[in-house]
Amino acid sequence: MRATKVGTIQDAVARCYRAVGGVEAVAEQLGLANSTVSYGTEVNEARPGGIGVNYLVRLALHDSRCAVPLAEFFADHAGGVFEPVLSQADVISLYARCGLVAKECGEAQAAIIRAAETLKAGHLDEAEREIDEAIAVLVKAKADVRQKRGVA
Template sequence: MRPTRAGTIQDAVARCYRAAGGVEAVAEQLGLANSTVSYGTEINEARPGGIGVNHLARLAMTDPDCALPLAEFFAALAGGVYQPVGGVAEVISLFSGCGLMAKECGEAQAATILAATTQRPKDIAEAEREIEEAIAALTKSRAVLTSLQSGAA
């Protein structure tokens, strides 16, 4: 695979290809020539991003592991981060989801206050971990609300 620069679409495509088993596996899966697929990781201003979003979407729909680097790339472009939700079934009810949100957000707040006070690397790392757990709890509850809104739950 061609060398790529971190944070570029070419790097996201290369990580997508690795998740799918490499250039040859992707070419076979999409019914494209190896050279066409390889072109997707070439830095080329005439055709930035290589093989095109339609092929990448097909690949990501076939293999969710391929979707991850693309989701992370596009989320960063939009000024955010990709937060996997997991199955909506992981939140039994909105009531239990609220309890989990309160617990995780409280732990994140306490850990962040400690980190701000001590500024020790250990405390900062712990605060980051607690914040990630709170974000996950909030995101899972949001997924349940979204599914209720769409009638999918």
């Protein structure tokens, strides 16, 4: 595999390839030559898109481990982060998720109020932890809703 610069699309593609078994495995899966697949990790202005998004989509649909480095790359460049949110063990009803949202958001709000009143380091740290927990449960709720709509 070619050496790639961290944070580049070539690096994301290389990580995608490694996740699913390397250049040879990808070439076999896509029905392409090893050299064509390897080209996707080369910086080349004659063909800056590498192997192309359509091939990467096919890989990601075949094996979700390939999608993770690509999602991380695009999330970074969109000013965000990628965090997988639903595992098979975490699938619950939307009603149950609502209860978790209410609990975690209430705890976050209480911690923020306490931190605002005291401005003590411990209370500020606690507020941040509670906010993170509330964000996580809200993101999972969003993923649940998207899954129910059939888009996730």
